[in-house]
Amino acid sequence: MGTHDQPERERAVTLDDPAAIARVDTHRTREVLAAFPAQCRQAVALRPEPGGPFVRPRTVIVAGMGGSAAGGDLLAACASERLDVPILVHRGYGLPALAGQRELVVAVSYSGDTAETLSAAQAALERGCALVAVTAGGRLAALAAARNLPRVTPPGQLMPRMALGYLFFPLLAILKAAELTVVKDGEVDEALEVLDAQADALGPARPTVANEAKRLAQALGERLPVIYGGPLTGAVAYRWKTDLAENAKTFAAAGTLPEMNHNEIEAWGGPLARERHLIFLRDHEEPSEIARRFALLRELIGGTAGGTSEVWARGTASVARLLSLIALGQWTSFYLAVLRGVDPWSVPTLDALKARLHGGPP
Ligand code: PA5
Numbered sequence: 449m450g451t452h453d454q455p456e457r458e459r460a461v462t463l464d465d466p467a468a469i470a471r472v473d474t475h476r477t478r479e480v481l482a483a484f485p486a487q488c489r490q491a492v493a494l495r496p497e498p499g500g501p502f503v504r505p506r507t508v509i510v511a512g513m514g515g516s517a518a519g520g521d522l523l524a525a526c527a528s529e530r531l532d533v534p535i536l537v538h539r540g541y542g543l544p545a546l547a548g549q550r551e552l553v554v555a556v557s558y559s560g561d562t563a564e565t566l567s568a569a570q571a572a573l574e575r576g577c578a579l580v581a582v583t584a585g586g587r588l589a590a591l592a593a594a595r596n597l598p599r600v601t602p603p604g605q606l607m608p609r610m611a612l613g614y615l616f617f618p619l620l621a622i623l624k625a626a627e628l629t630v631v632k633d634g635e636v637d638e639a640l641e642v643l644d645a646q647a648d649a650l651g652p653a654r655p656t657v658a659n660e661a662k663r664l665a666q667a668l669g670e671r672l673p674v675i676y677g678g679p680l681t682g683a684v685a686y687r688w689k690t691d692l693a694e695n696a697k698t699f700a701a702a703g704t705l706p707e708m709n710h711n712e713i714e715a716w717g718g719p720l721a722r723e724r725h726l727i728f729l730r731d732h733e734e735p736s737e738i739a740r741r742f743a744l745l746r747e748l749i750g751g752t753a754g755g756t757s758e759v760w761a762r763g764t765a766s767v768a769r770l771l772s773l774i775a776l777g778q779w780t781s782f783y784l785a786v787l788r789g790v791d792p793w794s795v796p797t798l799d800a801l802k803a804r805l806h807g808g809p810p
Pocket of ligand 1: 557565
């Protein structure tokens with residue numbers, strides 16, 4: 449049996465006991481998460497080869513799945529308040545109908561062997577889109593090499609979701625080479641500093657009493673996490689959900705304000721609310737209308753939820769704020785995995801599906 453039935457005190461001991469963490473975290477995910485700021489620093493220097501400049505596009509389409517799409521979500525969130533060119537994150541086979549010669553398609557697949565992303569890259573070639581690949585290898589790397597396409601090459605050996613730095617920062621460089629500045633250099637520097645601070649504040653060496661991620665994992669316990677972000681942080685809410693699914697192997701729900709005020713808010717009157725744990729992703733820069741909605745939401749549904757937690761973004765620019773919350777989600781899902789007694793690294797069912805897809809008919 450895992451650690452599901454442990455009392456509160458025992459669970460606190462687990463998260464502050466390096467040996468207890470090591471027993472569950474056999475693939476040393478904790479070291480990869482602790483090295484996330486270093487990964488991001490390295491990623492900032494990555495450039496497509498052969499390099500740009502690229503033509504300024506009408507639309508940017510980031511094609512990828514799962515962990516490889518997450519960098520696209522982050523890019524789109526950062527760009528929403530600055531860029532006059534739309535960024536579409538495309539998760540699926542092929543490409544949307546609008547994709548043509550004026551589009552820039554960035555095909556992102558960490559492994560390089562994801563069927564949907566390969567299909568999107570193929571569609572980009574057929575429709576005459578500008579195409580850049582971001583991949584550590586596989587068939588996407590082979591396709592880029594065969595056609596001398598620009599390719600960003602991150603180091604391999606990570607799980608895609610844990611390579612977010614490598615899959616996000618190069619997107620900024622690619623867009624910059626297409627005359628689109630999404631994040632300024634000073635803002636990248638700030639984000640890296642915030643991530644350094646987060647790694648220190650949230651890592652296993654920081655005791656539970658002073659560690660927001662450990663405390664949140666403990667507070668969640670067996671309840672289903674329901675994560676709500678605002679207009680900017682909604683994308684991070686979804687990232688928390690996917691990290692909780694893959695790292696802690698647990699269901700989670702994610703939503704965004706103000707949209708959830710118009711539908712999902714009603715679900716909190718139902719009998720299952722007690723088995724849910726509300727997590728609000730707050731942002732000091734959120735508009736006052738959104739701050740008021742969070743306050744009202746807390747009043748209206750906070751009492752029906754089994755528990756409520758509010759966490760705050762760090763930093764000034766959007767990229768720092770978003771990454772600070774992503775780091776908190778990564779660590780929270782890691783500690784929840786430890787408490788549940790599941791290896792945060794492996795994704796055996798996901799792997800089994802891919803193996804069957806590759807081995808069987810399409
Ligand atoms: O995190 C994961 O392992 C998955 O979500 C993968 O990112 C997803 O299956 C796509 O694979 P890849 O990132 O190699 O294209």
